[in-house]
Amino acid sequence: MRPRTVLSMEQALSMTYATQRFAQLGWRVIRLEATPGKKGLPGDPNRYIGEVVVDDDRRSYFIAPNVGKEAIALNLKEGEGRDLLKRIIKDLGVDIFCCNTLPSRYESLGIDYETLKSVNPEIIWAGISAMGPAYPNRPGYDPAIQAMVGYMEVTGPADGPPTLSGIPLIDLKAGDEVYANVCLALAEKAETGKGACIHVSMLQAAASWLITTLPLLDFDCDPSEVTRCGNEHRKFIPVNAYPTEDGFVFIAIGNDLQWQRLTGIPGFVSLAGEARKTNAGRSKERNAIHGELTEATRKQTTVGLMKALSDHGIPHAPIHTIYDVRKMEAIASKLTTTRTPDGKVIHLAPPAVDLENQVVEFPFAPRYSQHTESVLQEIGLAPEEIGALRARGVVA
Known part of the structure; x- marks a missing residue:
């Protein structure tokens, strides 16, 4: 052409x-x-x-x-x-x-x-x-x-x-x-x-691009589902940026199996619970989970936490600056x-x-x-x- x-x-x-x-x-x-x-x-x-x-x-x-x-x-x-x-x-x-x-x-x-x-x-x-x-x-x-x-x-x-x-x-x-x-x-x-x-x-x-929010209005959604929620995901629990001893790591639990893996890591076992086995159950305890996970990640270094998450197949990412992004091999x-x-x-x-x-x-x-x-x-x-x-x- x-x-x-x-x-x-x-x-x-x-x-x-x-x-x-x-x-x-x-x-x-x-x-x-x-x-x-x-x-x-x-x-x-x-x-x-x-x-x-x-x-x-x-x-x-x-x-x-x-x-x-x-x-x-x-x-x-x-x-x-x-x-x-x-x-x-x-x-x-x-x-x-x-x-x-x-x-x-x-x-x-x-x-x-x-x-x-x-x-x-x-x-x-x-x-x-x-x-x-x-x-x-x-x-x-x-x-x-x-x-x-x-x-x-x-x-x-x-x-x-x-x-x-x-x-x-x-x-x-x-x-x-x-x-x-x-x-x-x-x-x-x-x-x-x-x-x-x-x-x-x-x-x-x-x-x-409002595909994940605007249609919720016809499902009688809670107002919290269509407003600000910081770095959290409105539906998947837990998804957020969590503090470490020396920075932050973004953790994204996308299904119940990943939650099981996360709560099997030493230092995170206490987060497990019968009611939390499903995303629906975790949604009811969103704030408590966020607080407990914050306390657990705060005790680890960024590098140590990322290695543990990688070893257990947990979706996560460092929070890069634009300087960091330009240095990534893939970029x-x-x-x-x-x-x-x-x-x-x-x-x-x-x-x-x-x-x-x-x-x-x-x-x-x-x-x-x-x-x-x-x-x-x-x-x-x-x-x-x-x-x-x-x-x-x-x-x-």
């Missing part, structure tokens, strides 16, 4: 992450940003978040999701800019157009599906928004959607405040939905020859990389899965509008034409 060409009017993280997954496949990804306005800094605001890495518009928060991409800047508020967009789609054979701007702006910027479909009838169009095109003016930000969709309500200590996830789950979920549905649309296009229009609602995508061997212009190697997250011919080293993230001139030359514009467009503010 030939490498696809993706043109993406993207900013922030959700769509930028989606198109990074396409770049990992070796596809050509061109990110489209606006020409400078009268207020604010030019281009994606994320360019200016974090520490300066190379220059002011390539800061640390921007780099990883944008390696391997090209960057152009067009003024889509002007007819000339919209005409250039159509020409780029036609002349470069753009297969996929992505955007994560407000749906209310699609038509005025000339990026709506019907307009781009008139240029390429087989184009696959994918947009991310807060709540879908039915809510065209609702902005979408990961923390706000986490609050709205209930994630914060079920995250954090039972006696503490609602808490954000440590990573932007909803941005990444929305990006993965674009990736998956574009791949599905390509498979269907191979059979039908037809393109597709894909709308990803951040709210709906996030709500699809370190999968990391991707990029290089700054002066040659410094930057280690990036691994791809989600291993695929044949996957890209593992990427060109560095592009400067704002770095490839505008080369892309315009590729579609046949002469240098003097590009200069005139720049002078009129049609391109940057």
Whole structure:
């Protein structure tokens, strides 16, 4: 299969992450940003978040999701800019157009599906928004959607405040939905020859992950089953992070046999009891079990406890820092990389899965509008034409 060409009017993280997954496949990804306005800094605001890495518009928060991409800047508020967009789609054979701007702006910027479909009838169009095109003016930000969709309500200590996830789950979920549905649309296009229009609602995508909580409402669940419970599992007992002499170990008992093994380890025998042989019975003594297990683990070192759990086939894990994660052999061997212009190697997250011919080293993230001139030359514009467009503010 030939490498696809993706043109993406993207900013922030959700769509930028989606198109990074396409770049990992070796596809050509061109990110489209606006020409400078009268207020604010030019281009994606994320360019200016974090520490300066190379220059002011390539800061640390921007780099990883944008390696391997090209960057152009067009003024889509002007007819000339919209005409250039159509020409780029036609002349470069753009297969996929992505955007994560407000749906209310699609038509005025000339990026709506019907307009781009008139240029390429087989184009696959994918947009991310807060709540879908039915809510065209609702902005979408990961923390706000986490609050709205209930994630914060079920995250954090039972006696503490609602808490954000440590990573932007909803941005990444929305990006993965674009990736998956574009791949599905390509498979269907191979059979039908037809393109597709894909709308990803951040709210709906996030709500699809409420599979273990939302349906409980119709089973007359106890309110404690659909709110915060710290590091505990709502159903399986015991599952929690337990203190040791020098740290913590996460223990996850997933069935009654594992409980029997745990209570057979010296130092844990006292936790056994007839009523606790089943998970249902343990659920009734949840707090007591947690307290007793805490006292038992507190008397052991982290290394000693993990060895005992390993010897008895008990699911457990150390609680790693991000520094620890990068050192794990299973992760370190999968990391991707990029290089700054002066040659410094930057280690990036691994791809989600291993695929044949996957890209593992990427060109560095592009400067704002770095490839505008080369892309315009590729579609046949002469240098003097590009200069005139720049002078009129049609391109940057």
